[in-house]
Amino acid sequence: MRVKRGTARRAKHHKVLKRAKGFIGRRNSVYTLAKEGVQKAGVHAYMDRKKKKRTMRALWIIRLNAAVRAMGMSYSVFINKLSKSDITVNRKVLSDIAMKNPETFKEIVAKIK
Secondary structure, three states: OOOOOHHHHHHHHHHHHHHOOOOOHHHHOOHHHHHHHHHHHHHHHHHHHHHHHHHHHHHHHHHHHHHHHOOOOOHHHHHHHHHHOOOOOOHHHHHHHHHHOHHHHHHHHHHHO
């Protein structure tokens, strides 16, 4: 006796087509094309989750560099002096302080100098 898989196949196809909603052309309605599109979208999503971490770190460094240069110091010198003095604050928090509380950031820079 053969297995016909009607319900299981329909459910599988429906799941893929649901994830392909919003794709352009036949990619959102034809299963074989949608499957390919969903697969590629997943690959890009995975890669970009990793890439996001890099771009955010770069943004924090750019913000810190701008804030520190306004106080007459370069970013590399700032980070070097920060590590030599025992202040353990990461770049994310430092850039946030530099943007939202410039007075506090000035105090940190003064303590390092």
